Amino acid sequence: MVHYKLTYFDARGLAETARQLFVLADVEFEDNRLTVEEFQKLKPTLPAGQVPILTVDGFEISQSATIWRYLARKFGYAGKTPEEEATADSIVDHFRDFLNSFKHYGAGLFFGKTQEELDRARKEIVEPAAQVYFSILKKQLEKTKTGFLVGSELTYADIAVAENLTTLKNTEFFHPEEEKSLASFHQKVLETPKLKEYLEKRKFSTL
Missing domain, CATH: 3.40.30.10 (Glutaredoxin)
Structure with a gap:
């Protein structure tokens, strides 16, 4: 084994x-x-x-x-075709691009930056980056129309993004009541039977 x-x-x-x-x-x-x-x-x-x-x-x-x-x-969980695999990889790359911005806030929490520094990172860096990131995700969900980001079945891209949305919800960058399609996607992944x-x-x- x-x-x-x-x-x-x-x-x-x-x-x-x-x-x-x-x-x-x-x-x-x-x-x-x-x-x-x-x-x-x-x-x-x-x-x-x-x-x-x-x-x-x-x-x-x-x-x-x-x-x-x-x-x-x-x-x-990589995708059913080479094209789906490429799409999943692309979405994860978009997530990683956003993460480079989020680190200005997340690392600050971990390493004890002042509230003033955290507020500045929130307003000047992370919130603008989140809007771009959310726009990419919403366009992809609209394209697939399946509730998943890639094809019609769960992929690792769905898991990575849903996990990130949990973090963004915890840190008040993601407000489900304001982002209905992302909230629906997030809940769909969280309720995956083996994960729930x-x-x-x-x-x-x-x-």
Whole structure:
């Protein structure tokens, strides 16, 4: 049996999409959650000095989106055709572009920036970027008309974006009552039968 070990902090963050892919595939994995102190000790040994890291029978894979794609393709959540796979990858790239803006706020929460700094990042960086990001997602949902971002079945792109919307809801960048189509999409993913029980039981974290 293949041994999977996912190493990340004790938070949802960039590891949660991988965790949910394991849940969907009914595949056991070692969920190795680090404290900040443990990460600092481990950091020099990591391929790029960062997490998440997925270890597959000792073979290390770094970079969150690469890990997601690897698991999605292995477990059948990458898309049904090469075109669907490309679309899913593209949506995740849009998410990663937005994340570069969100980090100005999210990292501030983690590393203790002042409220003034957080408010400035919110208004000047993240809120404008979120509007562009939401527009891309809504156009894609309108295009598919299935409730999913790609084709007619759940893909890793849906999971990654829904997880991100949970974070944006927690941090008050996403207001479901104002974004009906995104709210409907978000709820659809959260109610995926294999995920619902896991999501209801998981430990809460803002990010």
